[in-house]
Amino acid sequence: MKILVFAEHREGQLRKIAFENITLAKKLGQPFEVAVIGAEVQEIAEQLGKYGVEKVVFYKSGKLDKYSADGYAKILADAVQKQGADVLLMGATSTGKDLAPRVSAILNAAMATDCTQVDIEDDNLKIIRPMYAGKVHATIRLTSPIKIVTVRPNVYSAAEAPATAAVDTVEPQVTDFKTVVKEIISGAKGKLDVTEADIIVSGGRGMKGPENWPMIEELASLFGAANGASRAAVDAGWRPHDEQVGQTGKTVSPTLYIAIGISGAIQHLAGMSSSKYIVAINKDADAPIFKFADYGIAADLFEVVPRMIEELKAEKGM
Amino acid sequence: MNIAVCVKQVPDTEARIKLSDDKKNVNEDEIKFILNPYDEFAVEEALTLQEKHGGDVTIISLGSERTTSAMRSALAMGANKAIHIKAEKNPADPLVVAEALTQVLKQGNYDLILMGKQAIDDDHTQVPSILAEKLDMPAVTVVIKLDINGDQIVAEREVDGAHEIVECKMPTIISAQRGLNEPRYASLKGIMKAKKVQMEEIDVQLNQDRLEIIGLNYPPEKSPGKIIGESADAVPELLKLLHEEAKVI
Ligand SMILES: Cc1cc2nc3c(=O)[nH]c(=O)nc-3n(C[C@H](O)[C@H](O)[C@H](O)COP(=O)(O)OP(=O)(O)OC[C@H]3O[C@@H](n4cnc5c(N)ncnc54)[C@H](O)[C@@H]3O)c2cc1C
Numbered sequence: 211m212k213i214l215v216f217a218e219h220r221e222g223q224l225r226k227i228a229f230e231n232i233t234l235a236k237k238l239g240q241p242f243e244v245a246v247i248g249a250e251v252q253e254i255a256e257q258l259g260k261y262g263v264e265k266v267v268f269y270k271s272g273k274l275d276k277y278s279a280d281g282y283a284k285i286l287a288d289a290v291q292k293q294g295a296d297v298l299l300m301g302a303t304s305t306g307k308d309l310a311p312r313v314s315a316i317l318n319a320a321m322a323t324d325c326t327q328v329d330i331e332d333d334n335l336k337i338i339r340p341m342y343a344g345k346v347h348a349t350i351r352l353t354s355p356i357k358i359v360t361v362r363p364n365v366y367s368a369a370e371a372p373a374t375a376a377v378d379t380v381e382p383q384v385t386d387f388k389t390v391v392k393e394i395i396s397g398a399k400g401k402l403d404v405t406e407a408d409i410i411v412s413g414g415r416g417m418k419g420p421e422n423w424p425m426i427e428e429l430a431s432l433f434g435a436a437n438g439a440s441r442a443a444v445d446a447g448w449r450p451h452d453e454q455v456g457q458t459g460k461t462v463s464p465t466l467y468i469a470i471g472i473s474g475a476i477q478h479l480a481g482m483s484s485s486k487y488i489v490a491i492n493k494d495a496d497a498p499i500f501k502f503a504d505y506g507i508a509a510d511l512f513e514v515v516p517r518m519i520e521e522l523k524a525e526k527g528m
Numbered sequence: 529m530n531i532a533v534c535v536k537q538v539p540d541t542e543a544r545i546k547l548s549d550d551k552k553n554v555n556e557d558e559i560k561f562i563l564n565p566y567d568e569f570a571v572e573e574a575l576t577l578q579e580k581h582g583g584d585v586t587i588i589s590l591g592s593e594r595t596t597s598a599m600r601s602a603l604a605m606g607a608n609k610a611i612h613i614k615a616e617k618n619p620a621d622p623l624v625v626a627e628a629l630t631q632v633l634k635q636g637n638y639d640l641i642l643m644g645k646q647a648i649d650d651d652h653t654q655v656p657s658i659l660a661e662k663l664d665m666p667a668v669t670v671v672i673k674l675d676i677n678g679d680q681i682v683a684e685r686e687v688d689g690a691h692e693i694v695e696c697k698m699p700t701i702i703s704a705q706r707g708l709n710e711p712r713y714a715s716l717k718g719i720m721k722a723k724k725v726q727m728e729e730i731d732v733q734l735n736q737d738r739l740e741i742i743g744l745n746y747p748p749e750k751s752p753g754k755i756i757g758e759s760a761d762a763v764p765e766l767l768k769l770l771h772e773e774a775k776v777i
Contacts, residue, residue: 303688304670390696392682401689458566508755
């Protein structure tokens with residue numbers, strides 16, 4: 211079984227999920243190669259070598275400076291065949307979720323989305339993926355000759371394993387794209403997305419209004435965390451939709467999830483209950499979130515959060 | 529403008545999902561089924577476009593008999609046609625679903641094919657992108673804003689930490705994300721009208737699943753929660769636990 215890891219980058223910087231999937235490929239103990247697609251990508255050999263990659267093919271063309279779903283899909287489908295892979299590993303990121311099913315259609319390859327565990331059993335992949343936003347975990351098997359798996363970010367942690375990576379740069383044939391990205395509107399600079407964060411600090415309706423969010427942002431920055439929100443906070447227009455965690459928002463698996471002024475509705479729990487540790491701060495000791503919280507403080511968040519900020523600053527000598 | 533909206537019936541987001549005894553299926557006995565929430569945005573967008581440009585809005589869904597109630601919900605919002613692709617149950621494999629939809633979509637002459645960005649039961653997020661390749665059409669997924677000018681489409685899509693503005697030409701596939709619009713409620717008149725729409729029924733030969741579910745499980749049980757304090761004075765204890773017990777900070 212030969213694996214091809216698609217190493218995703220954002221504006222030329224390789225993303226963490228690429229290293230996570232390389233670590234997964236190594237763990238599966240199968241031969242693997244890496245494919246990179248783009249115009250300019252920084253330090254491919256150095257960065258991938260650090261995680262144990264020996265062979266990379268860089269599909270490079272000036273025409274690939276902006277993402278095109280159909281354009282990238284053709285190149286990646288070709289890469290799977292040229293590099294002779296049986297399994298394509300990608301990240302369950304926005305790009306991965308957009309691109310992988312197209313490759314699946316082109317190669318007639320079955321595909322599993324947003325997987326949280328991948329093992330080998332009886333010469334095939336044994337995959338676990340959440341369904342119903344995590345209310346159920348399905349164990350599945352793909353039976354097509356080529357198989358595609360997108361892995362949820364943050365589930366496998368990238369482990370360094372230095373090797374020397376040989377990068378083979380090829381210029382793929384690029385035909386006219388059907389879809390073209392004209393512009394990328396970045397969120398706040400350097401903003402960490404909830405799906406990629408190790409720690410998430412989320413606020414809900416209990417925050418009372420957007421004017422109180424600086425407190426959440428300060429706490430998040432002290433933890434090096436991403437900001438999340440409940441749907442109530444998003445619907446009220448206090449926070450952007452891309453911060454929403456839950457069944458109709460993002461599903462996250464950080465090591466630490468801090469829920470502040472969030473009651474713990476089933477739709478919210480669905481998106482975050484697979485977090486390793488959950489902290490809840492809510493003034494209602496009967497709030498359902500406490501049933502899921504490893505550590506809870508049943509008190510007014512307007513007293514607890516400033517105290518947390520104060521203590522953390524003291525720890526850091528700030 | 530001729531618009532198709534592909535929809536799926538799914539369990540209500542409130543539903544507790546219980547597994548069948550053999551742990552291969554979900555026990556549907558106590559589940560209330562609804563129109564997939566993301567599909568509501570797709571229906572709404574189709575109806576707004578219809579109001580502006582005229583034409584038909586055709587609801588298409590694959591599934592068993594119960595699926596028709598989700599289709600009626602979409603019709604009650606104002607869609608005027610419906611095609612039910614009959615199947616005993618929803619295939620486990622999204623490729624199979626997309627292959628069946630492809631056959632049906634090819635028969636119609638649609639300028640726009642809309643659907644939700646994902647169905648909230650299987651969460652595969654695959655069908656719109658597969659259809660794009662099978663139908664050889666452009667597709668923009670996870671769309672929060674859609675502008676149409678002649679046959680030119682400008683769509684804004686949500687990606688991790690940013691938005692992309694994507695251009696393409698019709699016919700196009702669009703998958704809808706929350707934020708695209710505010711779905712209307714069905715009026716009483718709409719509900720009455722929906723009952724009278726004659727649904728076209730289609731039998732298709734479904735391909736073999738290449739994604740097989742071996743078993744379903746509940747997520748690992750979390751240990752019962754613990755309230756460590758009832759005032760801000762519990763904060764030092766909390767941080768100590770995070771440092772020393774959980775070792776996460
Ligand atoms: C189809 C559908 C999809 C949905 N999808 C999602 C989803 O993806 N994500 C999501 O989050 N929700 C989702 N919901 C909504 C969900 O049902 C809840 O309404 C929502 O999660 C509630 O948000 P909340 O916990 O912030 O607000 P509330 O439930 O109002 O809770 C606020 C909490 O703050 C506490 N509080 C108030 N003041 C203070 C204070 N001073 N100090 C401490 N605590 C305080 C209160 O005790 C309360 O527990 C969905 C609903 C539907 C119908």
